[in-house]
Amino acid sequence: MFWKKKVPLLIVFIMGFVMAVQYFVPSDFSKKFYDTYIDWAIVIGIFGGVLGFFSFFRVHIHKVSKQAPNWQFSLISILCALLMIIAALLGGRGSGSLFMKLFLYTSAAINATVFSLLAFYISSAAYRAFRARSTQALALLLAAVIMMLGRVPIGDSISFWTAWGWPSINEISQWILNVPNLAAKRAIILGVGLGSLLMSLKIILGIERTYLGSE
Amino acid sequence: MDFLAKLEKVDRRIIYLIITVAVVLPFFFRMGLPITISPEVKSVYDYIDGLTPSDCVFISGDYDPQVDAELSPMFDAIVRHCFEKNVKVIVANVFNLQGIGLVEPRLKKLAEEYHKVYGVDYAFLGWKIGGSLLIMGMGESFKKTWETDYYGTRLGDMPITRNIRNYDDISLVADLTGGGAYNAWIVYAYVQYHQKIAAGITAVMAADAYPQLQAGQLIGLLGGLRGAAEYEQLIKHPALGSVGMEAQSWAHIAIILFIILGNIGYYAVKRKNKK
Amino acid sequence: MHWSTDIWVWIAVFFTLSVYTFLWKDNPLYKFAESVTVGIGMGFGVVQWWNLSVVDRFWVPLTTRGTIGLVLIIPAIMGLMMVTRIVPRFAWMSRYALAFSIGAGSGFMLPRAIQASILQQLYATMLPINISWTGLMVNLFIVVGTLAGLIYFFFSKEHKGVFGGIANIGIWFLMVGFGATFGYTVMARLSLLIGRVLFILRDFLGMHLF
Secondary structure, three states: OHHHHHHHHHHHHHHHEEEEEEEEOOOOOHHHHHHHHHHHHHHHHHHHHHHHHHHHHHHHHHHHHHHOOOOOOHHHHHHHHHHHHHHHHHHHOOOOOOOHHHHHHHHHHHHHHHHHHHHHHHHHHHHHOOOOOOOHHHHHHHHHHHHHHOOOHHHHOOOOHHOOOOOHHHHHHHHHHHHHHHHHHHHHHHHHHHHHHHHHHHHHHOOOOOOOOOO | HHHHHHHHHHOHHHHHHHHHHHHHHHOOOOOOOOOOOOHHHHHHHOOOOOOOOOEEEEEEEEHHHHHHHHHHHHHHHHHHHHHOOOOEEEEEOOHHHHHHHHHHHHHHHHHHHOOOOOOOOEEEOOOOOOOOOHHHHHHHHHHHHHHHHOOOOOHHHHHHHHHHOHHHHOOOEEEOOOOOOHHHHHHHHHHHOOOEEEEEHHHHHHHHHHHHHOOOOOEEEEEEHHHHHHHHHHOOOOHHHHHHHHHHHHHHHHHHHHHHHHHHHHHHHHHHHHH | OOOOHHHHHHHHHHHHHHHHHHHOOOHHHHHHHHHHHHHHHHHHHHHHHHHHHHHHHHHHHHHHHHHHOOOOHHHHHHHHHHHHOOOOHHHHHHHHHHHHHHHHHHHHHHHHHHHHHHHHHHHOOOOOOOOHHHHHHHHHHHHHHHHHHHOOOOOOOOOOHHHHHHHHHHHHHHHHHHHHHHHHHHHHHEEEEEEHHHHHHHHHOOOOOO
């Protein structure tokens, strides 16, 4: 209990307190401490990377060895990962290398395309779910439509009313961004800021302990 | 009335087809619509335009392939501007490992186009583990934080990085991100070291950054493909951003029509059910 | 139009179209593309992590900085303790490394986050409100909108009476803010599709677009 729980909580408290105070005490010692912390934390993080790679290989090797449904795709993932390692060993990692080309023309292309699917889904969602059910929903809808028109070149081309000295749709969208949107997002930022402040305090004081994991 | 009610039940594949046509066709029939410049993009342009060859801009490509279409045009435009002004450019991927594969080939290609010398006019640091720790570390010792560039050369061995001690020697940090990385730059580089920061972010995040912009935590902001298009117009080098803006216009019109038709169908069904 | 003769471009187009088949329904071609990107992405990560972090950021300073470099063995041991999470019996040891990082990170963030997210945002809200276009249409809206939005998020008091009325104004501001985000989100998603279309038209079909 002492070594497994109390010592880690003590480390959190000491480190948290010292690092918070360090900001207000600009001395050589505090600067040195700050510097060392950064250096050490980076090195700790490097080893943390092992966890990610380990869990990838463990999950996929397990699936292949158990011949779980779709295990063939896990095998493909493992082989592709090994292929990248071999490609880097043989041809380096610079632009034009097999390693970089494999990444750019397979993984990067696939990832970019997977996310571009969202364009279709958001179109479908706009058609099916974007309803003006209340006046507040109508406000949201109108702001969205003004943004969609105001942020593209066609917005200015259809703003025929500018001839009478009224602001173009682009200018209206700019005002929405700079004023009501800014106010709303600032309220959120302040709320989140206060929330993260409290969370930091709870961690330092040992009230929040979920990062310790289960017993 | 029945027809209006049927609008509620249009097959999703028809919607997909319409949006595909709205995106593809404008590339074949271009109208040359003008792109207006917003103040937040202009301020980034003005800042970089005011730099001299002794200045150095640090660009962090904190994005992955998912948002490549929005952020790489920004990267190209900013690097082009710096190269045209003979400003030194250091590129890294502070928060995103996969960003290496996206920005390294682009940087090399642009450097060749502008006849820039590696290690003298530009450098590529790649990625190191640490994220925010790297931002903090750069404020104390740039060389110690990065140690080497992407190709393994010690930073002390390259003229461009030899004399960079910390943020005092970096005129601007331009963070291109598909997430909230610009917030980390504000918290750790702006607050403590008063480093000037410009953000190039995806359109999804763009509306959220206006409070930071108004508070002066960011010197300017490029939001989505539109931001890239505006910057391309400013440097008079229309490329991927500008060319995509017409397709963007027509696709938006299509979506707005979807919203209107969807609502007509919704109210038609509602009225029918009331009867 | 000149079709690309680069085999890599053809490979990318094959994978692009494979992913788009998902729009019809899930199928083995899509799953194949998915498993390739997972594997290639992981391989890319392993290689870059090894070269850029383990070698350049740990091994190089350890072997070249003399005694100062050797001190890095301490965080390295802490890092190895983090890896003990793999073995459930020794997983508790990882708490030391986590405690070091999380504790310091929280303490580190505390004063800086107060500055960035609270104080500087509050200063920026203290704006002059006078009888002018900027004073009323910009500054007044920002001040009222921020306060009303904050009041809306204050759930310790029931939203009734004057308090409820102000919270209601906050909802209107938030709705407009979310509308702006939605409009921009539509823009973002379509930009990604435009990116793929541009790749096919320019890199694959060889169209001169600019």
